[in-house]
Amino acid sequence: MIGSVVESKGGAMDLHEYQAAELLARYGIPINRGILARTPEEARAAAEQLGSRVVVKAQVHAGGRGKAGGIRLADDPIQAEAVAQQILGINIRGRTVRKVLVAPAVAFEREYYLGVVLDRDARRIAVMGSSAGGVDIEEVAREHPEAIVREYADPCLGLQDFQARRLAFRLGIEPELVRGFATLARQLYQAYVDCDASLAEINPLVLTRDRTWLALDTKVVLDDNGLFRHPDLAELRDPEEEDPLEREARLAGISFVRLNGTVGCIVNGAGLSMATMDAIQLYGGEPANFLDIGGGASAQRVAAALRLVVADPNVRAILVNIFGGITRGDVVAQGLLEALRQVEVRVPMVIRLVGTRQEEGRQLLEEAGLTVVDTMEEAAQRAVLAAQNQ
Amino acid sequence: MAILVDDSTRLLVQGITGREGSFHTQQMLEYGTNVVAGVTPGAGGREVHGVPVFNTVAEAVAATQPNASFVAVPAPFAPDAILEAAEAGIPLVVCITEGIPVLETLRVYHGVRERGVRLIGPNCPGLISPGKAKVGIMPGFIHTPGPVGIVSRSGTLTYEVVWALTRAGIGQSTAVGIGGDPVIGTSFIEVLELFQNDPETRAIVLIGEIGGADEEAAAEFIRQHVTKPVVGFIAGRTAPPGRRMGHAGAIISGGRGTAAEKIAALEAVGVPVAERPAQVAELVRRVLEDI
Numbered sequence: 001m002i003g004s005v006v007e008s009k010g011g012a013m014d015l016h017e018y019q020a021a022e023l024l025a026r027y028g029i030p031i032n033r034g035i036l037a038r039t040p041e042e043a044r045a046a047a048e049q050l051g052s053r054v055v056v057k058a059q060v061h062a063g064g065r066g067k068a069g070g071i072r073l074a075d076d077p078i079q080a081e082a083v084a085q086q087i088l089g090i091n092i093r094g095r096t097v098r099k100v101l102v103a104p105a106v107a108f109e110r111e112y113y114l115g116v117v118l119d120r121d122a123r124r125i126a127v128m129g130s131s132a133g134g135v136d137i138e139e140v141a142r143e144h145p146e147a148i149v150r151e152y153a154d155p156c157l158g159l160q161d162f163q164a165r166r167l168a169f170r171l172g173i174e175p176e177l178v179r180g181f182a183t184l185a186r187q188l189y190q191a192y193v194d195c196d197a198s199l200a201e202i203n204p205l206v207l208t209r210d211r212t213w214l215a216l217d218t219k220v221v222l223d224d225n226g227l228f229r230h231p232d233l234a235e236l237r238d239p240e241e242e243d244p245l246e247r248e249a250r251l252a253g254i255s256f257v258r259l260n261g262t263v264g265c266i267v268n269g270a271g272l273s274m275a276t277m278d279a280i281q282l283y284g285g286e287p288a289n290f291l292d293i294g295g296g297a298s299a300q301r302v303a304a305a306l307r308l309v310v311a312d313p314n315v316r317a318i319l320v321n322i323f324g325g326i327t328r329g330d331v332v333a334q335g336l337l338e339a340l341r342q343v344e345v346r347v348p349m350v351i352r353l354v355g356t357r358q359e360e361g362r363q364l365l366e367e368a369g370l371t372v373v374d375t376m377e378e379a380a381q382r383a384v385l386a387a388q389n390q
Numbered sequence: 391m392a393i394l395v396d397d398s399t400r401l402l403v404q405g406i407t408g409r410e411g412s413f414h415t416q417q418m419l420e421y422g423t424n425v426v427a428g429v430t431p432g433a434g435g436r437e438v439h440g441v442p443v444f445n446t447v448a449e450a451v452a453a454t455q456p457n458a459s460f461v462a463v464p465a466p467f468a469p470d471a472i473l474e475a476a477e478a479g480i481p482l483v484v485c486i487t488e489g490i491p492v493l494e495t496l497r498v499y500h501g502v503r504e505r506g507v508r509l510i511g512p513n514c515p516g517l518i519s520p521g522k523a524k525v526g527i528m529p530g531f532i533h534t535p536g537p538v539g540i541v542s543r544s545g546t547l548t549y550e551v552v553w554a555l556t557r558a559g560i561g562q563s564t565a566v567g568i569g570g571d572p573v574i575g576t577s578f579i580e581v582l583e584l585f586q587n588d589p590e591t592r593a594i595v596l597i598g599e600i601g602g603a604d605e606e607a608a609a610e611f612i613r614q615h616v617t618k619p620v621v622g623f624i625a626g627r628t629a630p631p632g633r634r635m636g637h638a639g640a641i642i643s644g645g646r647g648t649a650a651e652k653i654a655a656l657e658a659v660g661v662p663v664a665e666r667p668a669q670v671a672e673l674v675r676r677v678l679e680d681i
Contacts (some may be wrong), residue, residue: 011634011638012634118492118572120572120573120602120603121602123496123573125493125496138645142644155496155497155500196493198492223491223492223638225489225490225491225638226491226492226493228466229491259628268546269545269546270544270545270570270635270637271542271543271545271546271570271625271636271637271640272547273635273636274628274636274640275550275623275666277628278627278628278665281627286628290633290635323546323549323550323553325529325546326417326528354553355529356529356531375668376550376666377668
């Protein structure tokens with residue numbers, strides 16, 4: 001809640017499959033290793049090097065790659081090149097595919113799901129397994145919750161071997177394969193804990209025709225708040241995958257999520273930001289973004305926030321909602337005016353400001369010709385109206 | 391009465407020599423909170439706003455007998471500070487720090503529970519019993535003493551609701567910000583129970599947001615154990631799924647944790663849910679009149 005003890009804003013950082021695979025391989029997890037390619041030619045060379053049938057997989061931070069045509073088989077290097085040509089550049093859920101992973105196509109007997117996640121309600125780390133591997137696990141959880149088995153790691157002792165074995169037995173894995181599975185589960189758990197992950201999963205984890213375990217696809221999401229103690233992992237962030245505005249916001253220490261509406265929002269506090277978005281919708285508008293400038297509302301931060309909001313061409317009006325609290329209203333007002341000297345705003349702006357000495361603050365803003373209102377409701381109504389009239 | 395903090399609170403501030411620690415110590419002193427000691431390792435012997443500083447919590451406890459601690463220590467060191475307070479036997483620890491890795495908070499959560507210590511936060515504004523004590527970073531002037539207990543996952547949104555109540559002439563017994571992280575020391579349920587047992591609290595306001603299922607658990611608890619009227623507000627009706635909305639815990643994942651689900655759960659147990667923060671005051675006025 002306070003600015004200076006904050007380094008990041010509690011987000012999550014996705015890794016690409018190839019990055020996750022590399023990371024998990026360090027923990028001994030058997031990975032179906034592939035080769036990264038950025039061009040069709042590189043994909044062809046990769047397939048030649050692998051010397052087998054290959055699967056070409058889009059490396060992009062979006063789910064549903066398979067359904068979107070981002071995962072395809074190729075019988076030979078020439079076909080791999082053609083397939084990569086088809087995949088590179090396509091758009092999957094708003095993300096452009098810029099890289100593919102070329103990996104050996106593997107024949108297998110069965111596929112499983114194995115994942116480690118924080119169970120918020122249980123306040124424990126949960127290791128989950130399912131014999132319905134290879135499909136969207138959230139869908140399995142919704143439609144066949146009984147198909148997922150869980151073990152909760154002890155917060156002090158971690159995941160024990162007997163728990164990992166129990167997971168395997170409950171999945172119906174044959175006794176001679178249980179030890180290998182249990183080892184894998186503990187390796188995945190260890191990777192999760194060591195890396196401050198918020199998700200580590202293998203899907204599918206397959207039993208190959210020669211009865212060995214192999215991770216065909218892996219996914220790791222890291223807790224942004226843990227990155228300060230993992231500089232090596234922080235470097236894995238892919239700037240190509242970030243929305244340019246969201247990237248700029250992150251570097252400025254501002255929480256920002258781009259949405260599709262026309263009313264730009266600048267608010268202090270996450271809960272108040274959401275409530276402001278909701279109020280905009282309540283009065284018939286649509287928010288263009290979530291934006292929490294954090295504590296203090298200094299000129300520098302407000303200016304950075306204004307730059308982000310005006311950079312969105314959909315924005316027709318801006319709503320600034322600052323509950324200054326301890327921060328003096330006149331100081332916030334001066335900050336806003338200073339920010340407006342730095343950033344050109346061509347759309348109407350409605351300001352709502354509360355704090356100690358709010359009257360002085362309002363006076364400063366009104367003297368500068370800005371619209372200042374008393375309540376959040378009034379501010380939202382006015383901003384919606386202004387956006388509609390633009 | 392009020393809950394958790396009042397006239398008898400003797401406060402320790404961990405990280406008192408830091409910018410935030412020093413500033414908020416001054417603010418809390420001005421509000422009338424009895425700040426008895428501060429801790430910053432290596433700064434023992436100094437004074438901050440007249441408050442003596444110690445090197446360790448154990449020393450501060452021996453010399454000044456605090457019964458609550460306010461932790462304003464940067465994220466890399468905050469878990470250690472919380473455990474130091476718990477180990478020294480301080481029964482209430484309030485941590486405002488944002489950005490603690492969730493697996494660290496998980497470790498600390500179980501550590502303080504084992505020691506019978508109540509942790510509020512992290513990533514919270516703290517708590518205030520108006521007119522009695524402020525252990526947090528909220529602006530004191532927006533509050534006024536009265537019969538309404540408030541429990542919230544948010545900071546400024548809580549101020550918004552408190553301000554609406556105060557302007558409507560409705561005072562507060564205690565306002566508790568429990569924090570916006572996925573794992574927090576004290577949940578809605580525990581605070582609801584305290585308010586239910588507090589004779590001064592006549593009505594309760596619960597302010598939730600998207601993510602997790604704590605609001606749903608709170609609804610079930612209200613159904614079974616809370617006889618006082620409760621009014622709700624849930625932020626994030628317009629939040630898209632899969633995106634974190636500022637708070638690490640505010641995310642709709644796998645289709646779960648939506649505002650609609652939480653509102654439905656609360657309404658199903660007879661809790662009216664306001665559409666906008668100011669409406670909370672109107673709903674509270676109504677339930678107080680009905681008592």
